[in-house]
Amino acid sequence: MTEAFELDVRPILRNGGEPFGAIMGAVNALAPGQSLKLFATFRPDPLFTVMAAKGFGYEATRLNDGDWEVMFVPNAQSEGAPTSRPEDPDSWADPIHYLDCTEMDPPEPMVQILARLESMSEGEVMFSLLGREPVFLFPELQVRGHAWAGDFDAEGTAYRLMVRAGPRS
Amino acid sequence: MHMATISRWTLAYFSCALIGLLCALGLMAAGFGYPNDGLMAPRTLVVVHLVTIGWLSLLMLGALLQFLPVLIGRELVWPRLPPVVLTLLLIGLVLLLCGFLALDGLHGLSADILPFGGLILLSGFCLAAAILFTTLLRASSLPLPAGFVVLGLISMLVTAMLGETLASVLAGLVGGDFSVALVEHGVGLHAAFGLGGWLTLAAMGVSYRLVSMFLVAPERKGALTALAFWSAAVALGALVGALFALVATNTSWSLGLALTGIAAILAVGAYLIDIAALYRTRRRATLELHMAGAVAAMGMLGLGASLLTWALWSGIESALAASMHVLALGWLGGLGLAMLYKIVPFLTWLECFAPLMGRITTPRVQDLVNEGRAVPWFVLYFAAELAGAAALLLKVEHVFQLTTMLQLLGAVGLVVQYVRARRLADLPTAWKNHPRPRLILPATRKRSVV
Known part of the structure; x- marks a missing residue:
């Protein structure tokens, strides 16, 4: 396993600064499976919740000088392969592609969505907004190995569709 | 992940339905049935059932098997059964028509096959209703359009049962006051x-x-x-x-x-x-041809309903016949022909180009048809319908035969347009060499396992 990445935010805290940005920057720079060793002047309880949501467990130790060392270890299931599973929309990554099809005449939304999917890598998610449920798109998504989840908004006027790109064929 | 799928058998239903329409118009143009025969004469019943079962019911069932799943966003249940329904309905219809011909005195045929044909038709309609009702039950909610379809399907079953009882009476299996x-x-x-x-x-x-x-x-x-x-x-x-x-x-x-x-x-x-x-x-600002055709058909609904009201009020037989003609061939038949002008190219477009969409430039649905070529046939069909209804009303048989011939010509012209769309004959030259789909039964596509 890769060695833990060390981040000491004590200087920032002592200067009255806010270390959250630095911590998130470090977290995002971690290699898959890599742990984060954090040094702080207090036990950073609020951070534990944030890190738990990102799939990290923690082990907090009080140092002799009264400062704290916290080891954030990625949970076992989040190691290695990405956690996004096609059959579970809750596990999908946040969408990075957006397509507003509300002004398009059918079947243009179908053409546009399929065209955009061709440029996406596996696991990437697209969010699109449509004027109606694209019932004829779904069989084609299935044949091409993409996964989708969708529903109407509260007013029933717009259909919200998330598509998770499948493996490139 | 619910979805509607393309029913493979839709085009088979549509093809049989169109053959039913052409046969019915051909018979009427040849002077078979009303007004040369009585309104309730066996020969008239042949034409009427060729129109209502052969053309309209097959068309409607083919459309429902395709679009009911779209209406409610669920897959059709038992996708292997639609061809069984189609076979039952075709066999039942042929036997029913033979039964009517037997009543008309055709040698070698017994009127007993009338209720037998009716029974097979009834079983076909029941099976169709079972597929469609079970599909409807899977819907999370029923939009009002689906409510109309539910009422329609219930009526379809009542019609078939009542028809079977009538067939038994006509064949002499049921007697007494009830039969009268x-x-x-x-x-x-x-x-x-x-x-x-x-x-x-x-x-x-x-x-x-x-x-x-x-x-x-x-x-x-x-x-x-x-x-x-x-x-x-x-x-x-x-x-x-x-x-x-x-x-x-x-x-x-x-x-x-x-x-x-x-x-x-x-x-x-x-x-x-x-x-x-x-x-x-x-x-959509410009009205495409199929939607303009639908306007004409809906006008026929207004006209036919008014004529029928008048006919029932006055008891004039020729008005009743004219109203039935307008409702069956103008409203329902006209709407069917107009919708087919969109549905056939649309299904063909999905079949041929959905697999390529997003990968190469694909044609639009409207590229599969040439509206200018189809307009005269629609005009001819609807104009002949109006003229035919007037001829029925005024009881001028020869004019009616002539207008029916023109209506048949219009219908044939439209069938040619559907076949051209299926054969990709009107596509721009860029896709001239695109592989053509099978005319009636689409090939199956393998689905990948997600």
Whole structure:
């Protein structure tokens, strides 16, 4: 396993600064499976919740000088392969592609969505907004190995569709 | 992940239906049936059932097997059964027609096959209803258009059962006062359930969804839609009441029939005004040919309903015949031909180009047809319908045969357009060498396992 990445935010805290940005920057720079060793002047309880949501467990130790060392270890299931599973929309990554099809005449939304999917890598998610449920798109998504989840908004006027790109064929 | 899938058998239904239409028009053009024969003569019954079962019912069932899943966003249950339904209906229809010919005195045929054919038809309709009802039960909610389809399917079953009883009476299997009462009053009910309850209500339901889809207009959910639906339900309920009265007392229940008439007029009126509003709120500026054709068909519904009201009021037989002609071939047949002009290219486009979409430039659906080429055939068909109805009204048989010949020509012209769309014959040159799909039965595509 890769060695833990060390981040000491004590200087920032002592200067009255806010270390959250630095911590998130470090977290995002971690290699898959890599742990984060954090040094702080207090036990950073609020951070534990944030890190738990990102799939990290923690082990907090009080140092002799009264400062704290916290080891954030990625949970076992989040190691290695990405956690996004096609059959579970809750596990999908946040969408990075957006397509507003509300002004398009059918079947243009179908053409546009399929065209955009061709440029996406596996696991990437697209969010699109449509004027109606694209019932004829779904069989084609299935044949091409993409996964989708969708529903109407509260007013029933717009259909919200998330598509998770499948493996490139 | 719910979805609607393309039904493989839709085009087979449509092809058989179109053959039914061409045969019926051909027979009428040759002087077979009304007005050369009586309104209830066996030869007239041959033509009538060729139109209502062979053409309209097959067309409607083919469309429902395709679009009911779209209407409710669920997959069709038992996808292997539609060809069985089609086979049962075709065999039943042929036997029924042979039974009518036997009544007409054709040698070598026994009238006994009439109820036998009716029974096979009934089993086909029941199977179709089972598939469609079970699919409907899977819907999380039923939009009003699907409600129309439910009423239509119930009427379809009543029509088939009543028809089978009539066939048994005509074949002499059932006798007594009941058979006399049934022949006297039951035929009108059979026609009302079939043409009104089944075909018209199902066409209303399907058209609500298709028109809003093709015009890119917001779906109708207002008071007029509800009025159309509930008036139709009341009309149908009163008609069922009249049927029970006939079975129980061997008499006609005129109050129930009057209620049916008033509620039906209300339903048709509300539907036509509602659809007019749907056209006005459309986002697609130019009206494509199939939607213009649908306007003509809906005009025929207004005309046919008015004619029928007048005919029932005055008791004039030729007006009744003309109204039936306008409703069956102008409204339902015209709407069917107009919708086929969109549905056939659309299904062909999906079949041929959906697999390539997003990977290469694909043609648009409207590239598969040449509207300029189809316009004269639609005009001919609808103009011949009006002229034919007038000829029936005025009882000029030879003119009626001539207008029917022209109507047949119009229908043949439109069938050629559907075949051209299927053969990709009107596509721009860029896709000239694109592999053509099979004419009737689409090839299956393997689905990858997600």
